[in-house]
Amino acid sequence: MSRDQDLHRFIDALDKAIFQRLTPGSAEHDLARKIFDALKIPGEPGQQVDQEPLPAHQYLHKALETARSGPADLAAVADAFEALAPRLNWYRRKGSESAGPVFAEGHANTIIIGTEGLERRSDLQIGVSLLAPHIQYVDHHHPPPEVYLVLSPGAWRQEQGPWHEPGLGGIVYNTPDIVHAMKSGDHPLFAVWCLDWACCIERR
Ligand SMILES: [Fe+2]
Numbered sequence: 001m002s003r004d005q006d007l008h009r010f011i012d013a014l015d016k017a018i019f020q021r022l023t024p025g026s027a028e029h030d031l032a033r034k035i036f037d038a039l040k041i042p043g044e045p046g047q048q049v050d051q052e053p054l055p056a057h058q059y060l061h062k063a064l065e066t067a068r069s070g071p072a073d074l075a076a077v078a079d080a081f082e083a084l085a086p087r088l089n090w091y092r093r094k095g096s097e098s099a100g101p102v103f104a105e106g107h108a109n110t111i112i113i114g115t116e117g118l119e120r121r122s123d124l125q126i127g128v129s130l131l132a133p134h135i136q137y138v139d140h141h142h143p144p145p146e147v148y149l150v151l152s153p154g155a156w157r158q159e160q161g162p163w164h165e166p167g168l169g170g171i172v173y174n175t176p177d178i179v180h181a182m183k184s185g186d187h188p189l190f191a192v193w194c195l196d197w198a199c200c201i202e203r204r
Contacts, residue, residue, distance in 0.1 A: 002042060006083045006084050006087075009080045009083070014080075014149065017077050017149060017169070018171070018194075021149075021170075031194075035126075035194050039124070043120050048088075053090070054108040056105065056131065056188075057130070059130060059131075059188035062188055063151070063152055063187075064081070066152050066168070067168070069168075070168040071169060077149070084112065087118055088110040088112065089117075090109065090110045091108070091110070092104055092108065093138065102135070103135060105132075107131050107132070111126070111127040113125065113126040114126065114127065114195075123196075124195060124197055125194070127192070128191065129193065130188060131183070133185065134186070135183065135189070136183035137182045138181065141179045144195040145174060145196055146193055146194065147171060147172070148193045148194075149191065149194075150168065150170040151168065153168070154182055154190075158178050163183070
């Protein structure tokens with residue numbers, strides 16, 4: 001199985017940007033190492049499905065511009081993502097209607113690599129969340145640990161802890177099943193997340 005050039009470029013840029021910001025020996029470094037080692041073997045190519053564009057999608061351009069205003073390695077992630085964007089399947093979080101129309105209209109997620117991704121595999125997931133300004137993503141949790149690469153302003157919270165702003169290029173690490181959320185301020189929030197499902201496939 002081979003990987004197309006655009007996807008290869010995105011993974012390569014993400015790999016560089018994440019490891020530039022992680023401390024060897026840290027739990028988040030070990031997690032990212034496991035995910036990026038697994039990515040050396042490509043999965044199956046996925047299919048694009050017909051879909052209506054989501055309202056939050058209008059903020060993608062601005063979010064990418066903000067990411068490009070940062071260091072060159074973040075700009076490379078933004079450029080590589082933009083090349084992939086037209087081929088991605090965007091979706092609202094399942095059950096998001098129950099959080100009200102503001103949230104439902106104000107967010108968009110896409111899985112780049114994963115069971116419904118551009119590359120299909122069940123051992124890991126790499127995706128992106130985009131929030132319109134002034135949107136709080138619902139509290140959520142999942143069995144796999146997770147590393148976010150933050151590509152915009154915005155705040156993150158774990159459990160009932162204080163909100164903190166990782167900043168452009170910040171890393172957020174979530175331990176398995178920890179409750180977490182994020183919220184945007186005046187700017188769209190844009191972040192890449194990487195989850196290690198290999199640890200807990202039987203729990204999917
Ligand atoms: Fe998450």
